[in-house]
Amino acid sequence: MQTAVAQSSKAREAMSFLILSVFIWPVIAVGFVAVYGFAFWIFFILSGPPGPA
């Protein structure tokens, strides 16, 4: 680690943590589920509706 690189302040780290945990990761998680659902929907349009579970 170069000491020349300024360390982030505690407030900035706390803010980053909050943005990541309440916004970025939740949006990514919902986006992932949405993409998963759309992929299956499109697959079922092509293959016909799924058989018995």
Add this chain to the structure above:
Amino acid sequence: MANPSSERRGLWARIAGNSIIRTMARPSVHFSLAFLTLGGFVAGVAFWGAFNTALEFANTEKFCIGCHEMRDNVYQELQGTIHWTNRSGVRATCPDCHVPHAWTLKIARKMAASREIYGMLFGVIDTREKFLAVRPELAQHEWDRMSANRSTECRNCHKPESMNFDKQKAQAVAAHKNQLLTGEKTCIDCHKGIAHKLPNVEELPTFE
């Protein structure tokens, strides 16, 4: 990755040079791993709870009839049927028949509903006439779906193995023994229009 101190002000350089982004990409100086993992854990639990609550809410009849398209058409018709009131007091709600239980299929169904949101925003079936005009197509989607999955949603409540044939009408017993138990047909092949009025099939040349 651009060097943060670079003079270039390309988009990437600007994003990478942003102090919050830089903080996010670096190990924490002020917070311990124990604190950060605990924070992630708590946020994860809260997220999962909120996600499931939202998913469950989208699986209630209240939600389904939140739009007048469903409330004024199919919901009204359901009210005269056996699945609305019966001697056993079991009430089948919209999602009982229309939403699969398996997680993947449920999520796929929820995403497919983006088409319904489009339909609602653009008033595709905002009058009774428009609804009746597309009803055959909508009904056919459900018939196809239930034929393919052997009426899984019906079977969540009705188990052919649990049917007491002594208590069914002769006509029902014959149909169920000869065609249901043999696997030749499934509920929806014979029981169409049990929850809503059937589409007006005569008007439709494309409909066999």
